[in-house]
Amino acid sequence: MHEMSIAGSMLEAVRAESARHNAHVMAVGVKIGELSGVDSESLRFCFDALVQDTDLAPLALEIEHLPWRHRCRQCAHAFAVEDYRTECPQCGSPDTEMASGQELEFAYMEIEET
């Protein structure tokens, strides 16, 4: 259950952006990979709990989920991993590497000038 500390880190960044733009942050967009180790529901719960009744409210959390993808080292084909099948569906090679899925990144913030 590290979502609370991740939500805390997100709010630190929100405060920094808010100060930098001298604006209220209305929404923060994040990208969460399937293999990030972060549970979106839990993150949302913690995020809302930390925001509630503070000067950060109202603040929306907008989550984009990124799928687990691999790329084939033999034929360069990129594909979504389903049911843990990491072998290349195009050429059958087991020699593939992760292309995405571990992300835990900010994408944007929506700000309103105050």
Next chain:
Amino acid sequence: MTRVPLERKVLSENDRLAADLRQGFERHGTWCVNLISSPGSGKTMLLERTLASFAPGRRVAVLTGDIQTDNDAQRLARYGFPVRQITTGGACHLDARMVTTALAEWQPDEIDLLLIENVGNLVCPSSYDLGEEARVVLLSVTEGEDKPLKYPATFSRADLVVLNKVDLLPYVPFRMDLAREYIRRVQPDAEIVEVSCTTGAGLDIWRQWLDARAGVHAH
């Protein structure tokens, strides 16, 4: 309302501290390992066997993380190498700031190998870079061979997977071939070593893996 693009990691502050740590390790020739597993997989036992196998002059140090108690530090301190307990007081993982603080009183250029035992947890430590050169994930055969599929975030970041407690294989329905296959699926590049900290089987291979990476300087 204006949309401001913000392309950086959520844990960028942790990553910044981890990058500082990594730079320091490189400068001082320290090779750092982050050891992750569920509680009870045998991280502390593996470290005990590892420390016991080192010559007294070996420049090795250990940080061990737990939510409460310094039991692990007490166990590990018996081997005569510097050991420090990090008590997180509730946090389920170590982060780069805790490591930075714990290292403050040591002379970094006197450590060739830094072993960090993370809090026992197969989920939360995966997101936190500690500045390590290698991530080692332990899996014991009493846990079930599908752990890599259940916790892909952690296993997909492993450089080495240590399959521990292999002396218990006759007593548990653990299928080694499936375990290896599942590890390969989530992390095709992970090396795998089978060990028993009770009988000592495979520990020489683990030692070779460490010695090939961490400088061996007796002073």
